[in-house]
Amino acid sequence: xxxxxxxxxxxxxxxxxxxxxxxxxxxxxxxxxxxxxxxxxxxxxxxxxxxxxxxxxxxxxxxxxxxxxxxxxxxxxxxxxxxxxxxxxxxxxxxxxxxxxxxxxxxxxxxxxxxxxxxxxxxxxxxxxxxxxxxxxxxxxxxxxxxxxxxxxxxxxxxxxxxxxxxxxxxxxxxxxxxxxxxxxxxxxxxxxxxxxxxxxxxxxxxxxxxxxxxxxxxxxxxxxxxxxxxxxxxxxxxxxxxxxxxxxxxxxxxxxxxxxxxxxxxxxxxxxxxxxxxxxxxxxxxxxxxxxxxxxxxxxxxxxxxxxxxxxxxxxxxxxxxxxxxxxxxxxx
Numbered sequence: 001x002x003x004x005x006x007x008x009x010x011x012x013x014x015x016x017x018x019x020x021x022x023x024x025x026x027x028x029x030x031x032x033x034x035x036x037x038x039x040x041x042x043x044x045x046x047x048x049x050x051x052x053x054x055x056x057x058x059x060x061x062x063x064x065x066x067x068x069x070x071x072x073x074x075x076x077x078x079x080x081x082x083x084x085x086x087x088x089x090x091x092x093x094x095x096x097x098x099x100x101x102x103x104x105x106x107x108x109x110x111x112x113x114x115x116x117x118x119x120x121x122x123x124x125x126x127x128x129x130x131x132x133x134x135x136x137x138x139x140x141x142x143x144x145x146x147x148x149x150x151x152x153x154x155x156x157x158x159x160x161x162x163x164x165x166x167x168x169x170x171x172x173x174x175x176x177x178x179x180x181x182x183x184x185x186x187x188x189x190x191x192x193x194x195x196x197x198x199x200x201x202x203x204x205x206x207x208x209x210x211x212x213x214x215x216x217x218x219x220x221x222x223x224x225x226x227x228x229x230x231x232x233x234x235x236x237x238x239x240x241x242x243x244x245x246x247x248x249x250x251x252x253x254x255x256x257x258x259x260x261x262x263x264x265x266x267x268x269x270x271x272x273x274x275x276x277x278x279x280x281x282x283x284x285x286x287x288x289x290x291x292x293x294x295x296x297x298x299x300x301x302x303x304x305x306x307x308x309x310x311x312x313x314x315x316x317x318x319x320x321x322x323x324x325x326x327x328x329x330x331x332x333x334x
Contacts, residue, residue, distance in 0.1 A: 015224050015246065015254040016293045024332035026292055028066055028282035036068035039116035040281030042093070045073045045110060045139070047131070048199050052078040054125025054178070056085035057267045057315050061181060061274025062121070064319035066325065067281050070274075071117060073110045088258065096131070103134035111166030112141065119173050119280035123180030124260065124270040132318040135184045141165020168195055173280040173289075177202045185210040196235035197250050202273055204241045207320045208273040227240045228254050237286035239276070241269060245294055249287035259299040260310070267315025272297050275322060299325040 018248040030039055042062045047055025051208045055072055059082065062070045073092040074084055079200040083089060092113050114120055122139065126132045136142075141164050167174055176184060181203050184190050201211075205223075209216045212230065219226050219240075231248035241259075242244045272293055279289035300321035304313050 002138050015256045018247075018255050019112055019300050020295075020329070020332060023292055023295045024329045026284060026288050027326065027329050028279065028284065030066075030075045032265065034068075037116065039066065039068035040119070040237045040278065040293040041071065041119050042067040042274070042277045042281045043071045043073060043110060043114050043119065043120040044089075044124075045122040045135075045279070046080060046126060046128040047072070047074055047078050048125055048269070049075075049078055051125030051127065052266065052293055053085065057270040057319075058121055058124045058277075059086040059089045060275035060316070061271035061322065062281075062317040063274075063321040065275040065296070066280035067274075067278035069117075071113050073106075073113070076105075084120060092198045094135075096100040098131035098134055100134060100138075102131070103138040105220055107138040107166050112168060114166060114172055115169045115242050117172065117186045118279065119175070119275040119277045120167070120170075121175040121177065121273050123175075123203055126179040128182060131184060132179060135247075139166050140187075140190075141168055142187050142190065142195070142267050150277065159178070167198070168317045171195070171198070173198060173200065173286060175200045175277045175280070176200060177269060178207075181207045182210060186284060187212075191236070194236070197237070197286060199234075199236040200239065200280070200290050201234075201236055201238040202269065202276070202290075205253040208240055224248075224256065225252055228252055237290055239272075239294065240242045241272075242282040247287060247290045247294060255287075257291075257298050259294075259298055260305060261306045262301045262310045262313040263297070265314055268297075268301075268318060271322070290319065295328070296322050296325045299328075 005209050044058050044275050046058050059070045070089045075094050075096045079091050092109050093100045176199050179229045205219050208219050223240050224246050227238050227246040227248040231238040233280045238248045245257050245259050275293035276289050279292050304317040305322045
């Protein structure tokens with residue numbers, strides 16, 4: 001892979017912290033007479049037999065962040081598990097298998113629901129097998145992969161190659177996380193094939209290293225600079241997760257948040273992705289949705305740490321705490 005160079009950060013490019021007053025100012029509000037579709041539907045494409053919980057956590061994060069309806073696109077084999085953990089979700093049943101025809105039918109089902117919704121989250125717990133690659137290739141409309149993962153998207157066929165892809169066709173904002181990021185890292189010049197400002201990418205340090213084909217140490221040394229440069233180059237919003245999380249927009253602006261150590265627990269990123277998706281569905285821009293989700297997620301972790309301590313917090317504690325923090329923000333400035 002070709003290593004991507006990044007310029008040095010100047011003093012004028014310094015990042016700002018996310019403030020409570022700002023968070024309150026962009027908080028979505030509901031009008032009288034609102035209904036579940038009007039306040040924002042989110043489609044969650046997540047989960048696989050080993051990681052069904054990732055889909056449930058993502059859906060819970062979206063629901064507790066104000067999404068009016070959360071649609072989980074799931075294989076039938078894990079749907080009962082996800083619905084058992086998050087009973088509010090509606091299910092889009094996906095056919096199972098790794099053939100191109102299965103991927104096409106699955107993408108069509110997702111695209112149909114996305115047409116009625118306002119945002120999508122893709123990636124948490126999907127896995128990295130051939131079926132996942134075929135599905136993602138069809139959703140994005142990519143037909144050629146780089147590197148050695150070999151998900152099979154290079155052989156989608158003439159009919160599939162002509163498809164624009166459900167993501168670009170719908171034109172709805174999409175949160176890309178976890179296994180979808182790892183897949184995206186294998187696509188040659190992927191940013192040239194995606195409409196600008198459509199995606200919110202949420203990599204942790206390791207995923208960012210794969211996306212850039214650089215060493216982890218270099219990202220750890222200058223996360224703000226690298227997040228800013230990457231967002232500008234790709235033309236998308238980037239949320240670089242870590243102890244100091246950076247939200248970078250395509251125009252080069254960045255904000256940062258110091259993340260409580262309680263969030264160093266499996267599944268917290270799935271909750272964050274769902275929360276971002278919910279704020280996108282309620283009309284916030286990519287950078288604003290990401291910054292608000294990071295802010296309330298950090299506050300939620302601090303809230304539950306008071307009950308369980310830093311070591312005792314688990315991801316399923318976070319959605320209800322996020323709702324409580326949103327409730328507190330509603331009172332700011334009123």
